[in-house]
Amino acid sequence: MKNTFKLGVTALVLTIAVACKKEKIEPTTPTTGTDVVTLKIEHTWQDSLEFALNTDLVNPLTGDSLNFTTFKYYISNIRLKKNDGTWWTQPNSYFLLDLANGTTPSVQLTGVPYGEYTDVEYVLGVDSTRNVSGAQDGALSPSLGMFWSWNSGYIMLKAEGLSPDASMGGSFAYHLGGFSGSNNVVTTKSHTFVGNSLSVTGNGNCQIHLSAAPQTLWQTAGSVSMNSMIHMPGSGAKTMADDFYGSFEFEHIHE
């Protein structure tokens, strides 16, 4: 009896193993399925140099000497547009990009259905709903230090560092956020792949490359000697966030 049972189980396992193998090995081009698409954001300094933390940099816009110790921000609500005009929307799409882990952070879009994609859309910041709906988890956990305790809402971008030019004792700290009224910094960006389309076919190599330029934080705000600290929503936060978010550009796609 036992032996028969064992045999049965072995046969079943074998069948499953064969079935699984079969699916992987056959080189047919499947028409349905999903794949991972990687969104990469390269951060550049002076348009050509790579941005880096804990490195002395000079802002070409203001002449300020800057050494960043922290640079992190939220990207959320990522969508891809198919060539038939429909959208694939990533569920629960919230990511905190921390440049301490590398200045070309990437986001994995899992479960993207096979197809031809022509556009990417995303939100810089955290949508207002998640700012007013109580305790969140994952990338939105308040324990990550990106939530204002006394004036509820996400710090959507945190840039801190040292600067001999700063008005505040040699350091700067910009905590930018705000989700309502004229203080709303949350920005939806979209880029078309300029005539190309991203073929998601299951090869696992699909990438979308974007770029952003941290020095643009000061594009309108001017030198750190004018104002080296922001820690609440308001016009100062809005100006700096708008300028930085405006620097996001589409670079290219890979397959």
Place this chain on the structure above:
Amino acid sequence: MISTDHLNLSTSMNKLKTISKLLVVLAASSLVLSCRKAIVEPYKKWGFNSPDYFPAPVYNFENNKQDFKKFTLGRALFYDPLLSSDGTVSCASCHANSHAFAGHNTALSPGVNNLVGTRNSPSIVNLAWSPSFMWDGGINHIEVMPIAPLTNPVEMNESLANIILKLKASERYKKLFREAYGTEEVTDQRILKSLAQFMMMIVSNNSKYDQMKRGEVSFTATEQQGYSLFQQKCSQCHTEPLFTDYSFRNNGLDLTFSDQGRYLITQQSNDLGKFKVPTLRNVLMTYPYMHDGRFYTINQVLEHYNTGVKHTSTLDPLLDNGIPLTASEKTQIIAFLRTLNDDNILTDYWLSEPKE
């Protein structure tokens, strides 16, 4: 003779046996009854209770459904000084059930290292109906409210990340988290939602005023006169039945604002010196008064409205002429305010400090 005696004796013995059996049964059943009283009865009472004359709660229970095990975890957390940096301050330190969940009748409440902030610790009853939190309304949801006192350097001075580490290391909390959420995993979301489960249950709805509203008791003549005066002179801001309209107003305390109040949140100049209208439930127990605890007695408060209102550009228009009150009117109003005392929440089993 002997035999009769013997018979009598055996009859009496039998009677005694029956009586003692009965006594045992009686004792056992009374034991059962008393045990039932101690354990089962409070359990029966557990649950969120909104009287029909209260508005619908603001808190969305759909996203954090009432759950006894989550509540139990929240109750343990609320009373645990482990949540502070040096293990000396719990939520209950400044929101004591013995004081209607306000501070211990001090203007400012000490945090870690006896540090103090700038504002009076308010009573936190009936937060399920509150659309905003703190004197300046800067916090928009009860679940994220505890982050402020937990992390404030002059209150509990701890980081959420470190609280998570401390709770993970505790056998007591491993059990409580597992019972509440199925796994021992400690996350800030679990901590905050459990604290909300506990705070939602701090409901004050059984004062004499409530009993009067339900037709169970009547006011005395003085209380009734005080109630009428209250409705004429106070209830525009301290709206029944929660005794606040949750608006932000400048009630004329100062000519210049050392604490800018609501302005700190909105940066709008017309919010300078405005603070949230506090509930008056349990008001006679929760002295001292105002956002900074400057008035120690209710008489000082009434006298402020009578003669002390200071005029600035953001003064509430309702207070342009203050609130004129005679001595007897004050007495009557205080008699009415006494009907807002709710002794039940001071002694409520489920709101008290749990035994480990």
